[in-house]
Amino acid sequence: MMSFDLFASEIVDERISIGPGAYVLRGFALPYVTQLLPAIEAVEQQAPCRHMVTPGGFTMSVALTNCGRLGWTTDRRGYRYTETDPASGLPWPDMPPSFRSLAKEAATAAGFDHFEPDACLLNRYVPGAKMSLHQDKDEQDFSAPIVSVSLGMPAVFLFGGHARADKSQRIPLQHGDVVVWGGEDRLRFHGILPLKDQPHPLLGSQRINFTFRKAG
Ligand code: MD3
Numbered sequence: 359m360m361s362f363d364l365f366a367s368e369i370v371d372e373r374i375s376i377g378p379g380a381y382v383l384r385g386f387a388l389p390y391v392t393q394l395l396p397a398i399e400a401v402e403q404q405a406p407c408r409h410m411v412t413p414g415g416f417t418m419s420v421a422l423t424n425c426g427r428l429g430w431t432t433d434r435r436g437y438r439y440t441e442t443d444p445a446s447g448l449p450w451p452d453m454p455p456s457f458r459s460l461a462k463e464a465a466t467a468a469g470f471d472h473f474e475p476d477a478c479l480l481n482r483y484v485p486g487a488k489m490s491l492h493q494d495k496d497e498q499d500f501s502a503p504i505v506s507v508s509l510g511m512p513a514v515f516l517f518g519g520h521a522r523a524d525k526s527q528r529i530p531l532q533h534g535d536v537v538v539w540g541g542e543d544r545l546r547f548h549g550i551l552p553l554k555d556q557p558h559p560l561l562g563s564q565r566i567n568f569t570f571r572k573a574g
């Protein structure tokens with residue numbers, strides 16, 4: 359039926375350009391949610407989210423874990439990618455196949471073919487948690503994009519410029535949204551405003567964000 363097809367393709371194809379190499383794919387992850395939630399639980403069973411300490415001595419309000427060959431960590435000695443979870447000494451959990459296909463399909467939809475992520479950083483936010491303005495520059499390869507998936511409570515994403523003091527755009531992100539950053543937008547400053555408590559029907563009072571990277 360024609361009107362239904364049009365409606366479905368509108369939902370699937372909503373692609374909003376927020377920079378020359380940055381796209382919001384509204385609702386792109388929604389068809390994957392039933393596969394993603396059990397996969398997230400499995401990752402967290404092997405490598406629970408934890409609050410890490412920054413080199414400056416601050417404990418992050420966001421709790422994080424990783425899957426894939428490499429995982430991002432921080433402690434008093436600095437930020438880096440490691441092959442093992444410092445909490446257990448074991449390799450990070452494998453990247454679930456549903457994670458990898460979502461990342462590759464989203465990258466392709468944004469015009470980045472052949473994305474081969476080797477790291478997936480999973481952030482868990484509760485009300486009040488935030489992420490201050492920063493750049494992601496611990497990866498070896500800035501030519502690959504970063505793909506991020508938001509689930510659960512909504513958040514306001516800050517999308518800045520190439521200098522910390524540049525003005526930021528505020529972009530609301532909802533359950534199921536995917537954002538892809540590449541090219542000249544790859545090194546832009548970005549962050550997340552403190553989360554309000556707006557419980558989500560499936561996930562309750564939390565927001566989960568996971569980002570796929572080519573780190574090694
Ligand atoms: C823009 N996470 O884990 S995802 C992070 O929602 C991080 O948890 C935020 O920033 C979150 O490092 C935002 C979005 C994101 C990730 C990487 C980017 C935006 C980016 C790299 C360049 C520009």
Ligand code: FE
Nearest residue numbers: 492493494548
């Ligand atoms: Fe970041």
